[in-house]
Amino acid sequence: SGSSARARSACTGARPEWPRAMAAAAAGAAGGSTPAAVQKEGEEREGEGRRVRRRLRGKSAAGASPASAAAPAPLATPLLRRPAGPAVGAPLRTLVINLDRRTDRWAAVQRxxxxxxxxxxxxxxxxxAxxxxxEGDVPEDAVLRRWSTDRNAKYDGRPGARxxxxxxxTAGERGCAMSHVRAWRAAAAGAEAVLVLEDDAVPSARLxxxxxxxxxxxxxxxxxxxxxxxxxxxWRRKVALGLFEAEYLWTTVAYVLWPxxxxxxxxxxxxxxxxDNFMAWEASTGRLCALAVVPLLVDQEQEWDRGSDVPHSDDVLIG
Known part of the structure; x- marks a missing residue:
């Protein structure tokens, strides 16, 4: 990932009080455990899950982070200060992307x-979704029909990926992209963050x-x-306890998007x-500030390549 490593990070203005505030929350919720112990446990559990699920994509030297790794005790929710703007107190608007024909998935995710x-x-x-x-469901000025593997191949370590x-x-990939574009438009039109979920999202008890x-x-x-x-x-860097700046992440099962x-x-x-490649590339080039939580707080009901409504065009390379 040489080219992206040289990209200037979009995540500027990190506040020095973040680590202290998040660490204090972790220690309080963990019954007196030190922040270092809480962080170490999270990292160990992430590594354990990664070893078990490395077969998912064999992506890169970094390996794949598990979506089902076990986790430490829940963290508390301190009232951290943020820049001037609407408070994070009202319910978080949550958009669940769901195909009309998948009433079963909609019922399940509602539960x-x-x-x-x-x-x-x-x-x-x-x-x-x-x-x-x-015809006309996915305008070509919104989502192109063809894509080049050049960018994703910098990170994709699967045999055959080049x-x-x-x-x-595929039609499913274009439809999926268009569905997320609609979510982006909804987020851009508002003043607050929006949680975007796909209908196979499974929230952790820690969320x-x-x-x-x-x-x-x-x-x-x-x-x-x-x-x-x-x-x-x-990770590009650790921002706070359990919060890292990401260079390149796959899947769009669950993300919070600010306007x-x-x-x-x-x-x-x-x-x-x-x-997911599009969003990841924008982060890797330094145009988009992408943070990620460790351990994960949302899983997928099934693995990314099983039971999906979205066939993957690059499967022809992997076999």
Missing amino acids: RLAGLQASGLLRVERLA SEGTR PGVSLEM AGRLPALLRAAGGTADVLYLGYIKGAP RGAQKLLAAMPVNQPV
Whole structure:
């Protein structure tokens, strides 16, 4: 990832009080455990899950971060200060991307999110997903039909993955990208962060305890905060306890998007590769400030390549 390593980070203005505030929250919730112990446990569990699930993509030397790794005790939610703007107190608007024909998935994800919505943490809305098969459903000025593997190949370590291949995106990939574009437009039109979920998202029991503090910690600088992902490159830096700046992450199962981040993604259109690659590339070049939580707070119901409604165009290279 040589070219991206030289890119200037978009994550500027990190505040020195973040580590202290997040560490204090962790120590209090862990029954007196030191921040270092809490962080060490999270990193050990991430590594354990990574070893078990390395087969997922064999992505890069960094390996894939697990979406189902076990986790330490929930963290508390301190009232961290953030730059002037609306407070992080109201329920977080949550857009769940769901195909009209997948009423089963919509019912299932509603059940999984019911407690978070009842507690006042989330305000869940359904966002109708695009199939990508109907004429005019996905305008080409929003999502291109073909993509080059050049960018993703810098990070994809799977046998068969190689640069310089032009592939036609599947209808599912284009529809998925268009669905996320609609979510970006919704986020850009508002004043607050929006949580974007795909309908196979499975929230961790730790999400309720950690999310408010993470929003306050990340909100001053981040464009996007990944709650679920597959890690394609080493972290750029540690921002705070359990919060890292990401260079390249796969999947779009769960991320918090601030209006400024949504505006950056919309300005970078058309989407010229699968949407998770597109977002990851914007981060790798330093145009998008992407943070990620460790350990993960959202899993996928099934592995990324099993039971998906979105066929992957680069599967022809991997076999």
